[in-house]
Amino acid sequence: MRVLITGGNGYIGSHTCIELLAAGHAVTIVDNLSNSSPAVVERIARIAGRQPEFHQLDVRDAAGLERLFARQAFDALIHFAGVKAVAESVADPLKYYSNNVCGSALLFDAALRHGVTRLVFSSSATVYGEAARSPIGEDAPLAPANPYGRSKRMVEELLADLCRANPGLRAVALRYFNPVGAHPSGRVGEAPGGIPDNLMPYLCQVAVGRLPELTVFGNDYPTPDGTAIRDYIHVVDLAQGHLKAFDYLEREGGMHFINLGTGRGTSVLELLAAFERVNGVRIPHRMGARRPGDTTETYADAARAAQQLGWSTRLSLEDMCRDAWCWQKLNPAGYA
Ligand code: NAD
Numbered sequence: 001m002r003v004l005i006t007g008g009n010g011y012i013g014s015h016t017c018i019e020l021l022a023a024g025h026a027v028t029i030v031d032n033l034s035n036s037s038p039a040v041v042e043r044i045a046r047i048a049g050r051q052p053e054f055h056q057l058d059v060r061d062a063a064g065l066e067r068l069f070a071r072q073a074f075d076a077l078i079h080f081a082g083v084k085a086v087a088e089s090v091a092d093p094l095k096y097y098s099n100n101v102c103g104s105a106l107l108f109d110a111a112l113r114h115g116v117t118r119l120v121f122s123s124s125a126t127v128y129g130e131a132a133r134s135p136i137g138e139d140a141p142l143a144p145a146n147p148y149g150r151s152k153r154m155v156e157e158l159l160a161d162l163c164r165a166n167p168g169l170r171a172v173a174l175r176y177f178n179p180v181g182a183h184p185s186g187r188v189g190e191a192p193g194g195i196p197d198n199l200m201p202y203l204c205q206v207a208v209g210r211l212p213e214l215t216v217f218g219n220d221y222p223t224p225d226g227t228a229i230r231d232y233i234h235v236v237d238l239a240q241g242h243l244k245a246f247d248y249l250e251r252e253g254g255m256h257f258i259n260l261g262t263g264r265g266t267s268v269l270e271l272l273a274a275f276e277r278v279n280g281v282r283i284p285h286r287m288g289a290r291r292p293g294d295t296t297e298t299y300a301d302a303a304r305a306a307q308q309l310g311w312s313t314r315l316s317l318e319d320m321c322r323d324a325w326c327w328q329k330l331n332p333a334g335y336a
């Protein structure tokens with residue numbers, strides 16, 4: 001297959017390109033480089049041993065998309081491109097509705113007019129909102145609590161409407177839990193600009209000496225060690241889930257919503273301890289206040305992915321910690 005990947009230079013997109021190329025597919029990347037480096041393309045090619053095609057393009061550039069689709073036919077589309085910072089989405093909602101919702105609508109319009117029938121969309125567990133009880137199944141009530149989450153849910157609904165209106169169209173919205181880790185080569189990984197918001201990249205930057213200490217956001221949660229629980233999933237497992245979603249769309253029509261998580265919860269202190277143990281490093285840390293908007297416990301019911309995609313995670317928390325640290329050590333300043 002020739003697969004169009006939007007946001008292919010980003011964290012999850014780059015790992016998915018590697019898996020697609022390794023499986024023999026041809027890959028075309030579209031990315032506006034707003035949150036990624038042009039250097040990623042060569043890194044992907046070196047690891048996979050095959051070259052992806054790259055176009056610097058914003059998915060809101062309708063004329064640019066038209067030129068791309070007119071030049072080349074695609075069998076499938078994976079749509080990663082978008083913005084993803086919850087706090088920024090509260091301060092600047094239009095950035096989120098423009099990139100994530102308008103961008104998706106323009107992209108799907110071009111894809112449909114040019115005969116693409118298989119779409120995979122990067123959604124998020126954030127569509128479930130704060131009250132959902134873990135393990136969270138796909139039929140749990142949806143209540144995204146911020147503009148980022150609402151933008152993801154809107155695109156899911158847009159896709160479902162498109163599938164209803166176009167019987168030949170097949171789509172999956174994959175709801176990711178907490179992707180962490182990096183390719184085991186240490187040559188691609190997560191490279192957030194500025195001070196990271198998320199736990200694993202923050203922890204890595206403390207370990208490498210770029211940040212002085214980690215603040216644990218709350219140790220008074222009703223959990224065994226008092227810290228909040230999440231479902232951390234290795235980004236390579238997550239990437240492979242996308243290939244399974246393609247296989248599924250060969251067999252099944254219509255619109256599908258599928259969680260990608262391990263189905264296991266890990267607390268902040270458990271992750272910290274695993275990172276120190278596996279990597280033989282000390283992470284200076286202190287207890288701080290809860291972060292507003294954080295949930296106590298969020299982990300997936302991963303049964304639907306197992307049953308429908310035949311996919312479940314293979315990599316452990318130790319693999320996540322080892323590979324994240326390998327990437328950070330080899331690339332202390334990301335791709336810079
Ligand atoms: P990322 O920022 O590393 O990758 C996104 C890529 O899209 C970047 O390379 C960026 O330059 C590009 N991009 C952004 N807006 C664009 C636009 N308008 N046109 C073209 N390219 C654009 O993020 P990621 O962590 O790899 O996330 C990928 C997708 O997965 C996003 O849609 C995100 O919302 C979703 N997701 C991520 C997480 C997570 O924790 N990382 C969790 C759930 C869902």
Ligand code: UFG
Binds near residue numbers: 084200214228229
């Ligand atoms: N945490 C700390 N210290 C830090 C950073 C995080 O203690 O410096 C804690 C958080 O309070 C939380 C846990 O580590 O308990 C994980 O936090 P992350 O920011 O890594 O992940 P979240 O689960 O909060 O957020 C993720 C995505 C969001 C998405 C959300 C819900 O990053 O984009 O899941 O699906 F909206």
